[in-house]
Amino acid sequence: MTDAPPAGNSPTTNDQYVRFVNVKKSYDQRNLVVKDFNLDIKKGEFVTLLGPSGSGKTTCLMMLAGFEDVTSGSILINGEPVTNIAPYHRNIGMVFQHYALFPHMTIAENLAYPLKVRKISASEIKRRVNESLALVELGSFAKRYPGQLSGGQKQRVALARSLIFEPSIVLMDEPLGALDKNLREQMQFEIKRLHEDLGFTAIYVTHDQTEALTMSDRVAVFNDGIVEQCAAPEILYEKPANSFVANFIGENNRIPGTVTRIENGIAQVQLADGTIATTGNTNCPPEGSPCTLTIRPENLFIASTISSNDALDNRSLENSIEASFTTRLYVGDSIRYFFKLSSGSELMVKTLNDHRAPVLQRGAMTRLTWSTAGGLALDRSE
Numbered sequence: 001m002t003d004a005p006p007a008g009n010s011p012t013t014n015d016q017y018v019r020f021v022n023v024k025k026s027y028d029q030r031n032l033v034v035k036d037f038n039l040d041i042k043k044g045e046f047v048t049l050l051g052p053s054g055s056g057k058t059t060c061l062m063m064l065a066g067f068e069d070v071t072s073g074s075i076l077i078n079g080e081p082v083t084n085i086a087p088y089h090r091n092i093g094m095v096f097q098h099y100a101l102f103p104h105m106t107i108a109e110n111l112a113y114p115l116k117v118r119k120i121s122a123s124e125i126k127r128r129v130n131e132s133l134a135l136v137e138l139g140s141f142a143k144r145y146p147g148q149l150s151g152g153q154k155q156r157v158a159l160a161r162s163l164i165f166e167p168s169i170v171l172m173d174e175p176l177g178a179l180d181k182n183l184r185e186q187m188q189f190e191i192k193r194l195h196e197d198l199g200f201t202a203i204y205v206t207h208d209q210t211e212a213l214t215m216s217d218r219v220a221v222f223n224d225g226i227v228e229q230c231a232a233p234e235i236l237y238e239k240p241a242n243s244f245v246a247n248f249i250g251e252n253n254r255i256p257g258t259v260t261r262i263e264n265g266i267a268q269v270q271l272a273d274g275t276i277a278t279t280g281n282t283n284c285p286p287e288g289s290p291c292t293l294t295i296r297p298e299n300l301f302i303a304s305t306i307s308s309n310d311a312l313d314n315r316s317l318e319n320s321i322e323a324s325f326t327t328r329l330y331v332g333d334s335i336r337y338f339f340k341l342s343s344g345s346e347l348m349v350k351t352l353n354d355h356r357a358p359v360l361q362r363g364a365m366t367r368l369t370w371s372t373a374g375g376l377a378l379d380r381s382e
């Protein structure tokens with residue numbers, strides 16, 4: 001196991017406040033659950049590790065916290081290797097999914113505990129406890145016990161406890177997983193508010209793509225022990241590096257095809273029914289290779305709903321395909337239309353629920369259109 005950065009590395013900067021360098025993890029010395037993890041995190045940045053269960057994201061978090069050993073590679077904080085430093089000496093706060101509050105202690109006592117362990121004076125403990133309760137808007141709850149709080153209130157206490165000793169880094173492992181939808185959304189804004197107000201470095205683990213896109217400065221997408229792409233949320237959504245990222249981040253239509261030409265920044269794709277489509281990405285497979293044409297549901301349009309008065313210029317919708325309408329779903333603010341191509345591929349169109357939302361008969365043949373910029377030709381891996 002290496003405890004130093006690679007030879008020739010430049011001194012640490014704020015862009016390299018937390019560093020994972022060639023980190024691998026195996027529990028049985030044969031199979032790697034983390035295969036080769038490299039990531040630099042800026043001081044004060046909010047980075048989310050996103051991926052399906054078993055993809056390695058929580059293991060990376062636990063290695064940084066010191067709760068799991070590193071099989072090989074290095075982890076550095078502010079330029080210092082921490083692989084052999086005990087967890088309680090790393091100045092890292094931790095928030096878990098199931099709160100980890102002491103049920104026999106009051107809320108104030110739960111918050112005071114990490115300060116007592118660090119032998120902070122009683123007067124300072126009292127001051128910090130009061131400030132922390134005010135910070136998470138629980139000032140009147142000091143004498144209550146965890147069993148007397150709602151799930152959202154417990155998570156606020158857990159968050160306050162992770163921040164009370166003023167750590168430089170806060171790690172959060174699925175902290176909102178036990179909450180219902182409304183509470184999750186409320187706590188997302190709460191965590192972002194605290195992050196912006198206090199400026200700590202946050203590393204957050206979730207399998208919830210919406211949570212990751214909403215909260216993060218950057219998102220690292222994990223798959224089977226490797227990072228497929230790490231980028232800002234808008235880059236991941238609009239310019240996924242491959243099919244796995246495109247399929248995992250948001251909803252996507254996928255149509256098998258073959259790349260037939262790449263020229264002047266435009267890729268041409270032939271679909272199974274002979275339709276020729278153009279895309280603006282040139283990081284696609286080489287000419288002659290199979291690919292997946294991906295189109296976000298909001299970038300696909302039912303031709304009959306587009307008028308010349310729309311802000312979207314008809315002439316920018318260079319691609320079209322015939323599809324058979326199957327059904328539609330009412331989702332409140334939007335309506336989802338489902339279609340089937342002659343090749344068997346299924347497509348979804350997402351439109352606003354307004355006066356232009358059409359009523360279609362099941363089986364009706366409909367022309368669907370999209371722009372060159374609205375589709376991507378990606379590898380066909382799943």
